[in-house]
Amino acid sequence: MNKYWSETIKGIAPYVPGEQPRVGRLVKLNTNENPYPPSPEVLNAMRAAVTDELRLYPDPNCSLLRETASRYYGIPAEQIFAGNGSDEILAFCFKAFFDSGDTILFPDITYNFYEVYARLFGVSYRTVPLTESFDVPVEGFYTCNDGVILANPNAPTGKVISLKNLEALVKHNRQAVVIIDEAYIDFGGESAIGLIPKYDNLLVIRTFSKSRSLAGLRIGLALGHRGLIEALIRVRDCINCFTVDWIAQAGAIASLEDTETFTRNIQKVIATRDRITALLRQAGFRVVDSSTNFLLISHLKVKADALNEALRRQNIFVRLFPKPRIDNYLRVTIGTDEEMDILYQALLELVRETRETQVTLSNIEPSAKPKDGSRDM
Amino acid sequence: MNKYWSETIKGIAPYVPGEQPRVGRLVKLNTNENPYPPSPEVLNAMRAAVTDELRLYPDPNCSLLRETASRYYGIPAEQIFAGNGSDEILAFCFKAFFDSGDTILFPDITYNFYEVYARLFGVSYRTVPLTESFDVPVEGFYTCNDGVILANPNAPTGKVISLKNLEALVKHNRQAVVIIDEAYIDFGGESAIGLIPKYDNLLVIRTFSKSRSLAGLRIGLALGHRGLIEALIRVRDCINCFTVDWIAQAGAIASLEDTETFTRNIQKVIATRDRITALLRQAGFRVVDSSTNFLLISHLKVKADALNEALRRQNIFVRLFPKPRIDNYLRVTIGTDEEMDILYQALLELVRETRETQVTLSNIEPSAKPKDGSRDM
Structure with missing residues (x-):
């Protein structure tokens, strides 16, 4: 804390992203990155964008990117906004659509950032x-x-929420903007983009960080009614007119154009996810049905924080959320098949070891026995 | 306007950046970009950063960039913050240091964005x-x-403000944060970075868009007391943890390491600026003493908007600010010597033509004669 800090900043707990550890060999399954590299076409387009023209400001409106996205999603370019990652766009939404004193709704268990934005902007x-x-x-x-x-x-x-249920929700909220953050939709579920022509209060947010293997590039999109997009443009132009650099624009365009690599990588992730889900369930894990590139898992006997600690010692990074109802779960990103096999074997070993330790401990000191892992559900 | 817009956004006039025209051959002297390309070392470093690793989130703390900047500026890395352009960092400052109800000061004529930030954040x-x-x-x-x-x-x-005067100002404001935006300092004047160890209320902002020829890459830095930097980190982590992509980090590091290209380009810009200043003054222009890569000029007889329009017709883009006291001035970025010669010849021609037209007009209709150009000074 510092005497020069604003009251808002003094009182706020910022979002804590998953660690980006810098150790050598590790199995990094903690921040939902894609295990497969971006398409070579994307890398080529980015290299080609590294020119003397970088001395000039980028196109603030990302026109070519928005035109490409328009063809890809079947939504007019004027109804698309591009930003420096979907997080930035979500933050802009708070200034664009909500005032302090407004009350917005989101689930008790969801992306932690929504609460952080609300606190930052006094909503x-x-x-x-x-x-x-x-x-x-x-x-x-x-x-x-x-x-x-x-x-x-x-x-x-x-x-996932079914499109039917989502449409009902949008319909019941015509007085307010409904923001659907589709960061993971490419891995399962039906996009709400198809509803945009029917509802002027629906805004859909996309990211290139997960399904498009471009977390390191920072690209997000918002799609919705022109009035909503104009509000986002106004916020951007009150903060930083040039949020997306030349190279990111070039990479994002190439990514939308190479549907083959994109589809193949998604199919691989889904196949791995389904295989590991079955294996973990056989091994006594509760695995929440996933339509994403991660699994939320909990063991019936061994506590999540113990598993997390033990995995870290083996340089396997997964994520734990210290929040009610999910604090006994691990969130595990779907990596390559090899990475998931390493994780699976490690988990098998740990739950076996812990079972043995428990048996020993319970003979000596019954109170040391861990509580049932499923206490919150 | 749209019924879903927040009250803040309904009432605000966003910043209007200089045009980024997409016509073929033009002399673009309207957004203070550097006429010289970035160093080849910078371009090489960026190309080398286009790898499969882009599937991973970038280092949110830009550690390597901050360490390089630390060596360059002689300030510890913990006292340096990196952002997606200096505009983003300036916006973060408003959430970091000011609350609604606070009153801040800036000059009546300065970077328009300061007023926009204040309005957006209710300061x-x-x-x-x-x-x-x-x-x-x-x-x-x-x-x-x-x-x-x-x-x-x-x-x-x-x-430019002298360092002595700046220090006096920082000293007289120990109760509040003093933010010095040094976007143009590399072209003239003495940086306040040297004062940072003495004053915990001083924050210095830098950009790579002007002197480093990297407007298209989006890199800015803030340097100051650790407490101020921590506030900026908190704001960033309440908005978007990963603001600077991998490639931008790589390019920025290489830029700080190639002092030779950097120094040579700055010297060229300064030489051109001084040459054109002298020529324009001889031609009857008032030229404000510049320590930057632009000139603020006004003709004693011909109005700035007339000159601006006529230049545009010749595909020469300069900038006009419709603000009291400076609305009869043109802001002209220093381009290459060739570009500045084109501009100079065009201006010479225009003031000669207008003088002839005026003489004719004043014979017929005296009231059509333009007012004295220097009305606001």
């Missing part, structure tokens, strides 16, 4: 509890509010 | 008028306030 919020099975109860969002934010599929649960 | 401001000769009257900033922002050299005047 009130109410959380709607997920069901016991971690589903989003859409009817819970039919109440009076000034805005709704949903991740679909949700994070860190991985569960 | 009050008072402007301190520049002197008749467009100097910053530092004593005007000794009054009660919650923050000061100064561009040094100032834009769009180009005039």
